[in-house]
Amino acid sequence: MSLLVENQPTTSRGAVSVRGVEKHYGNVQVLHGIDLDVAPGEVLVILGPSGSGKSTLLRTINHLEKVDKGTIAIDDELIGYRARHGKLHELRQAEVLAQRTEVGMVFQNFNLFGHLTVLQNIIEAPVHARKIPRAQAMARARELLERVGLADKEAAYPRQLSGGQQQRVAIARALALEPKVVLFDEPTSALDPELVTEVLDVIRSLAESGTTLIIVTHEIGFARDVADRILFVDAGRVIEDGTPEQVLASPRHERTKAFLSKVI
Ligand code: ADP
Ligand code: MG
Helix, strand or coil, X not given: CCCCCCCCCCCCCCCEEEEEEEEEECCEEEEEEEEEEECCCCEEEEECCCCCCHHHHHXXXXXXXXXXXXXXXXXXXXXXXXXXXXXEEECCHHHHHHHHCCEEEECCCCCCCCCCCHHHHHHHHHHHCCCCCHXXXXXXXXXXXXXXXXHHHCCCCHHHCCHHHHHHHHHHHHHCCCCCEEEEECCCCCCCHHHHHHHHHHHHHHHHCCCEEEEECCCHHHHHHHCCEEEEEXXXXXXXXXXXXXXXXXXXXXXXXXXXXXXX
C-alpha cells in the first residue's frame, strides 16, 4: 500500500487550545472543565472508558456541539465566537461552517455518503462548501486516494468496499479540505481485526507528515508508537496528561491503572 508521505513543512499551523470547557446534556454534566493544549504537528491520543466524554470533547472541538462554558481556539481563532470589547459574540451559521472546514473528522462508522462514489464523497465538501473548481478537486481527490492506497477504487460505492477501505476513504475525505487539525473518534473500533492495521498505517503516516492529530482510540500499542502525548479522560475530566512512557508505563492515578489493566 502506498503511504501518506506529505512533505509539507511543519509550520505553526494547527494549534488547539481548549480552556475550561464544560458541557451538559440536560442535567447531566459530561465535561467538567477541560483544559488542553495541542501544539502544531503534535499527535495527541485520548484514552478513557466508555461514556467518559471523549466523543463529546471531539465534537466540541469541531463545533458539532456547543460548549456551555469555556472556549476552544484553533490557531488563536475562537471556534463559534468572536471576541469584541471583552465579550464573546456568537458567529453566524455560515461562519461556523467555514470554521468547521478547518477541522477534519473521522468517525467510528465512516459516515460516508452511501449514494455517492468514492471520488464523489471526497470532492463533495471541496466543491460545495469551499467552491473549489471540480477538476481541481478531482485531481486532489485522486492524489489523496493514491496516498491511502485506493487509487483503483474511485468509482466504487461505499457498500462495495471493506470496512478498512471505507475508513481509508473517510480519511482521504477528511484531508480534502487541507484541515489544520484532524480528529479521529475510535477509527478502528468498527473494523474486523484483520482490517485494523491498514487503517492505523494510514494514520501513522499522516502523523509523520506533521499534521496535528487528536485520536481517540483503544489501540494502546498504536498509541504508544504514534502519540507525542497521551491524555487519560475519566468522567469528563483529564486525569492524566503526559508522554506515552509516563501515562502507559507509570500512570499516576488508580483509575488510569485500572483502565490500562483492562485494555492492555
Ligand atoms: P465516550 O465517547 O467517552 O464514550 P461520550 O462523549 O459519547 O463518551 O458520552 C459522554 C456521556 O454523555 C455519556 O454518558 C453519554 O451517554 C452522554 N451523551 C453523549 N451524547 C449525548 C446526547 N446527544 N444526548 C444526551 N446524552 C449524551
Ligand atoms: Mg465515543
